[in-house]
Amino acid sequence: MKKYLLMMILPLFFIACTNPMLKWIETPADVSSSGVESGSGGRSGNDGDGNNDDVTPPPAGLNSDKAITGFSFGISGEEISIRGEPDQNGKTPIKAILPMGSPLNLTPSEIEIIGKSVSPQQGQPQNFSSPKDYRVFAEDGSFRDYVVEVTVRTPESAEIVWFDLEIPDRPNSPAEGVVNQPPVGSDTGEIIVHVPSGTSLENLTAKIAQTGQTIGDAQGHTDTKLAAVLTSNFSSTVNYTIT
Numbered sequence: 114m115k116k117y118l119l120m121m122i123l124p125l126f127f128i129a130c131t132n133p134m135l136k137w138i139e140t141p142a143d144v145s146s147s148g149v150e151s152g153s154g155g156r157s158g159n160d161g162d163g164n165n166d167d168v169t170p171p172p173a174g175l176n177s178d179k180a181i182t183g184f185s186f187g188i189s190g191e192e193i194s195i196r197g198e199p200d201q202n203g204k205t206p207i208k209a210i211l212p213m214g215s216p217l218n219l220t221p222s223e224i225e226i227i228g229k230s231v232s233p234q235q236g237q238p239q240n241f242s243s244p245k246d247y248r249v250f251a252e253d254g255s256f257r258d259y260v261v262e263v264t265v266r267t268p269e270s271a272e273i274v275w276f277d278l279e280i281p282d283r284p285n286s287p288a289e290g291v292v293n294q295p296p297v298g299s300d301t302g303e304i305i306v307h308v309p310s311g312t313s314l315e316n317l318t319a320k321i322a323q324t325g326q327t328i329g330d331a332q333g334h335t336d337t338k339l340a341a342v343l344t345s346n347f348s349s350t351v352n353y354t355i356t
Contacts, residue, residue, distance in 0.1 A: 179251035181259050183225030192322050192340045194275055204260040210274055210322055210339050213266045217242045264324055271325035271355045276304050279318045314347040325355040
């Protein structure tokens with residue numbers, strides 16, 4: 114069992130917890146992130162952002178857009194998210210949580226892209242016991258890199274994989290939390306969420322992808338789904354417990 118203690122301080126929100134710790138940062142304007150970004154030409158080679166952009170302009174009429182916009186193994190109950198900033202190798206993360214008992218030798222049943230092609234292709238089996246790289250190519254030959262990480266729910270697992278907070282005045286653009294898992298030897302991790310200035314902290318709904326059996330807050334809300342949905346009052350300390 115792991116407990117999550119959330120404490121709020123304004124105007125810089127601070128939510129401390131045990132595994133993970135959640136910090137809220139109020140900003141003057143909306144700070145939103147997207148799991149899909151459009152690439153552009155005019156840069157030299159692969160500059161660490163996961164895009165290969167040529168110095169010379171692409172031939173007229175060839176599009177430089179490239180992105181993976183959808184990914185699925187076709188497993189009932191799966192939760193898959195394409196989100197976040199590229200890692201240190203310039204690869205955009207695709208994170209998947211699969212139900213208990215799911216195998217790791219898997220074949221992606223659907224890969225939706227913007228661009229010309231993706232490698233490996235849809236329908237090609239892989240062993241996802243370790244992260245796997247995918248590359249999507251634009252019509253002009255430039256590319257963008259992704260890395261797919263798969264977690265299978267187990268009785269022993271209990272962690273938050275990603276955290277989205279619904280913002281009332283932008284229902285289709287939640288505030289995405291950056292989840293930093295606990296370091297070795299510690300049970301304290303961190304989640305950082307940027308929210309718009311002036312956001313009311315009462316009755317905000319969070320979508321929490323988690324690998325435990327049950328997650329709940331001290332206000333009496335619980336959920337057992339891989340993608341838990343909990344509405345909490347963040348104007349005072351909130352406690353999460355995941356088992």
